[in-house]
Amino acid sequence: MIRLRVGIPSETRPGERRVALSPEGVASLVAVGFQVAVQADAGHRAFYTDEEYRHAGAEIVPEPGAVCGEADIVLRVLGPSDTDSPTEVCRFKPGTTLVSFLAPVSNPRTVKALADGEVTAFSMDLVPRITRAQRMDALSAMSTIAGYKAALLAASRLPKFYPLLMTAAGTIPPARVLIIGAGVAGLQAIATCRRLGAVVEAFDVRPAVKEQVESLGAKFVAMDIVTDDAQDASGYAKEVSGDTHSKELDLIGNRMAKNDVVITTALIPGRPAPKLITRDMVRRMPPGSVIVDLAAMNGGNCEATVPGQEVVVDDVLIAGPLDLLSDMAHDASRMYSKNIVEFLLNLAPEGNMKLDLEDPILRDTLVTHQGKVVHEPTRLALQREGQS
Numbered sequence: 001m002i003r004l005r006v007g008i009p010s011e012t013r014p015g016e017r018r019v020a021l022s023p024e025g026v027a028s029l030v031a032v033g034f035q036v037a038v039q040a041d042a043g044h045r046a047f048y049t050d051e052e053y054r055h056a057g058a059e060i061v062p063e064p065g066a067v068c069g070e071a072d073i074v075l076r077v078l079g080p081s082d083t084d085s086p087t088e089v090c091r092f093k094p095g096t097t098l099v100s101f102l103a104p105v106s107n108p109r110t111v112k113a114l115a116d117g118e119v120t121a122f123s124m125d126l127v128p129r130i131t132r133a134q135r136m137d138a139l140s141a142m143s144t145i146a147g148y149k150a151a152l153l154a155a156s157r158l159p160k161f162y163p164l165l166m167t168a169a170g171t172i173p174p175a176r177v178l179i180i181g182a183g184v185a186g187l188q189a190i191a192t193c194r195r196l197g198a199v200v201e202a203f204d205v206r207p208a209v210k211e212q213v214e215s216l217g218a219k220f221v222a223m224d225i226v227t228d229d230a231q232d233a234s235g236y237a238k239e240v241s242g243d244t245h246s247k248e249l250d251l252i253g254n255r256m257a258k259n260d261v262v263i264t265t266a267l268i269p270g271r272p273a274p275k276l277i278t279r280d281m282v283r284r285m286p287p288g289s290v291i292v293d294l295a296a297m298n299g300g301n302c303e304a305t306v307p308g309q310e311v312v313v314d315d316v317l318i319a320g321p322l323d324l325l326s327d328m329a330h331d332a333s334r335m336y337s338k339n340i341v342e343f344l345l346n347l348a349p350e351g352n353m354k355l356d357l358e359d360p361i362l363r364d365t366l367v368t369h370q371g372k373v374v375h376e377p378t379r380l381a382l383q384r385e386g387q388s
Helices: 023-031 050-056 064-069 085-089 108-116 131-136 138-157 184-195 207-215 242-256 279-284 329-347 360-365 376-384
Strands: 005-008 035-039 059-061 073-078 097-101 120-123 165-167 170-172 176-180 199-203 219-221 261-264 290-293 310-313 316-319 366-369
Touching: 005 064, 023 035, 023 050, 023 329, 035 064, 050 059, 073 329, 085 108, 097 329, 108 366, 108 376, 120 360, 131 329, 131 360, 138 184, 138 261, 138 290, 138 316, 138 329, 176 184, 176 242, 184 199, 184 207, 184 261, 199 242, 207 219, 242 279, 279 316, 329 360, 360 366
Parallel strands: 005 035, 005 073, 035 059, 073 097, 097 120, 176 199, 176 261, 199 219, 261 290, 290 316
Antiparallel strands: 120 366, 165 170, 310 316
16 A cells, blocks of 8 residues: 655744644554654754654655655645745645645635646635634634733733732732633633633624633623624624624723723634724824734734734734744643544545545635636626636
């Protein structure tokens, strides 16, 4: 039997320190019959050594061209960028399967390059939110890390204590934190801020998350809204009507003046981040307050956010971090590795490729196949750009 060869190249995006597969993940794949080749030092920035990979059964390969060019399946954290996609895709032989985060609607040129190169590409950010796919849900795994790190970032920047302190110098009240968006990242931010001793409240347009918010010890800030207007069939928040948006802006603006920290996590899949914090709202916050905008990569939830920077506006620090996951590269890689191993074992059970498009996990995550863009939203995005 011919054993499928899996390649793990080093990540190429500036500042990216994660690696797609941990040594533990290598051992899992080797145990079911895969060959695994890892580019030398691919795991170094995530604190995994080549020796650990060798011990797990991987072959260490010095050049990325050899890793990708000889692999049947390439596993990455982030797919080729729109800027570098022609060069990177040229390393793949026709018929190669790529599994990574692709954000295909936002990166249509990358998708077209993959289709033109006859690469079969799966996007880990499209894993459906169904019970059987939970172990493959890399988006939720990374959101857990982002929420945790956002809470710590805010605490480190706030010129106040988080917990209530009773000292010889008097009683210091706890910090007050508002979390906007109670998805996976928001819930983890709530839990972390509560563990640090802050008083936390959370807002979300989906009434269904109220119980989860309150179970973590936070107050749920609600407004009257029709549930169907707030979330899609998978439970993700969706773009709301103009009237609903006006109501949520009024509510958020009123709450911000009462909080020392605001952490925003509101994202709509495949769309720019909704603007939920205006400059006028920033001015209402107490001097020294902190906003951490986890939607910065998609343009930010705050009008004053500068992606990748920390800026001070009206004595309020606004952070738009882009590298929180790389700051946790070791455990982020470990979690992603488990997700992608589960995905690969579903795609190629017992080491044999089985592209079953009746499987909703494979059908929903498939972006390119046999020279075509098969992910409908991305295909439409390419048509709008005038590309076939």
